[in-house]
Amino acid sequence: MLLENLKQMKESYWLNDHLSSDVKEELNSKGITYEDIEDARDRLDRFAPLLKILFPATLKTNGIIESPLQCINTFKEKLEILEGVKINGDVFIKLDSHLPISGSIKARGGIYEVLKHAEDLLFQNKLLKIEDDYSKILTFKEFLSQxxxxxxxxxxxGLSIGIMSAKLGFKVSVHMSxxxxxxxxxxxxxxxxxxITYESDYGKAVEEGRKSSQNDPFCYFIDDENSKNLFLGYSVAAKRxxxxLQTLDIIIGDERPLYVYLPCGVGGGPGGISYGLKSEFGKNVKCFFAEPTHSPCMMLGLYTKKHDLISVNDIGLDNKTAADGLAVGRASKLVGKILENVIxxxxxxxxxxxxxxxxxxxxxENIDLEPSALAGVKGLVFNKELNNIHPNAIHLIWATGGNMVPxxxxxKFIQEGEKYLG
Incomplete structure (x- = not known):
């Protein structure tokens, strides 16, 4: 039934029926540890002095790239009327749409991987030591420009990687769908x-980007489909x-679980964040991926257990959606395999x-977002039955992009939405 609904582009809901009974053991078996996440967090802390100089918008967070958390219960009340549902518990939004530098969730993983690559190069050439003040990296732009x-x-x-790379001195090529x-x-x-723009979709852009770097020892390809470093950059969000939540006197536990709704394209961003959340909260966090009806590649891969071996095109879908950040036809094998028994x-x-x-x-709420960033809202509607099980749950919509939209x-987005609000 699910496959047929996906083929017909009907809004669909799938609960994972092969969840591991031991989340911690399942995570540890995947080759990425809690220590890896802590290492990524420490690396971002080391780069904070540099980021404060390069991006003054990070001054108020002392060089840490982090987004606000906001309660949107008024929106929840209007949504209940609009959709005819009752949503128990408080609803929050995580405004990665307003992250410094590139205004999207990609500021986490993309920027992290660029910083790690720069650090690796500078370590290898004995220009930087781990105990140094990383603001000195500004003096190595000529070196990095090679x-x-x-x-x-x-x-x-592309925005997050392009902006960060250029600021450090790297030459950057962004292959776009x-x-x-x-x-x-x-x-x-x-x-x-x-x-470089292609007439094809996301898969072709990644393929061509990968090809362009294969025979160039000075070119580093950031692989959105398979990168462990991107994944780790996203995972740091969980502890923050x-x-x-603790600042708001909200303690997640058996009586107050956390439900998180994450827009999903290829899967790296929501996958890394989910991995971090599961590491922090274990069974007390429930993570759901939200995808466009035209591009439900992760749901298709997880449901069939074929992961990257099946594309939405294989079931007759066109992979064309207004949610450009989620317009992906084939899910990440890395993320699918890591989270198949956890999501x-x-x-x-x-x-x-x-x-x-x-x-x-x-x-x-006077919050302006890209269409992609609203995908998670539907989870509040689909999860109405789970709402009754956990009436004190905290619901969190993860907003992925928006504040850099002209x-x-x-x-135009707002006017389009007016048509459907009635």
């Missing part, structure tokens, strides 16, 4: 990045979120509903 970074992207990953927004391409060019479920949402929720969020583009 090296290139390449990436394939639908938009936001046909659904990438023109303003994102223009912004990359303004930062001195080479932008735990601290934000709690997936659901799909129509473009129309993403636009509708976007306009509602704008009107009620005002004219945002106005």
């Amino acid at each position: 090296y290139k970074i390449a990436v394939g992207s639908t938009g936001n990953l 046909n659904d990438a927004k023109e303003w994102k391409k223009q912004m990359l060019k303004e930062h001195g990045c080479e932008v 979120l735990k601290g934000q 709690d479920g997936c659901f799909s949402v129509s473009d129309e509903n993403m636009y509708k929720y976007l306009t509602l969020m704008h009107k009620i 005002p004219k583009e945002m106005q």
Whole structure:
């Protein structure tokens, strides 16, 4: 039934029926440990003095790239009326849409991998030691300009990697799919990045980016489909979120579980964050991936257990959606394999509903987001039965991008949503 619904582009909901009974043991068996996450967190801390100089927007967080957490219970009340459901517990939004530097969730993994690559090069050439003040890296831009970074992207990953790489002195090539927004391409060019556009989708952009670096020892390809470093950069978000919740006197436990709804493209961002959350909260966090009805690649891969061996095109879908950051036809093998017994479920949402929720969020909370960032809202509707089991749960919508969208583009999004709000 699920496969048939996916083929017909119906909004669908899948609960994972092969969850591991021991989350910690399952995570430890995947070759990525809690110590790896802590190592990534320490690395970002080391780079904080440099980031404060390069990006003044990070001054208020002392060089740490982190986003606000905001309660949106007024939005919840309007959503209950709109969808005819009762949502128990408080609803929050994690505003990765407003992260410094590139204004999307990709600022976590993408920027982290660029920083790690720079650190590796400087360590190898004995220009930097771990105990140094990393602001000295500013003096090595000429050295780093010998090296290139390449990436394939639908938009936001390219932005985060392009902006960060260019600031450090790297030469950057961003290979972009046909659904990438023109303003994102223009912004990359303004930062001195080479932008190469393909008429095909995300998979082709990644493939060509990978090819471009294969025979160039000075070129480093950031692989959105298979990168452990991207994954670890995202995972750091979990402990920081735990601290934000504790600041609000919210302690996650048996009586107050955490439900998290994460927009999903190839899977690296939501996968890394889910891995970190499961490491922090164990069985008391439930993580759900949200995908467009035209591109439910992760749900398809997990449900069939074929992961990257099946594409949405194989079931007759076109992989065309307004949620450009989620327009991915084939899921990450790395993420699928790591989370196949850990992720709690997936659901799909129509473009129309993403636009509708976007306009509602704008009107009620004065928060402007990209369509992709609203995909998680549908989880509040689908999870109405689970709501009754945990009436004190905390629900968290993870917003993936938005604050760098040009005002004219945002106005078009809002007007589109008006059509569906009625």
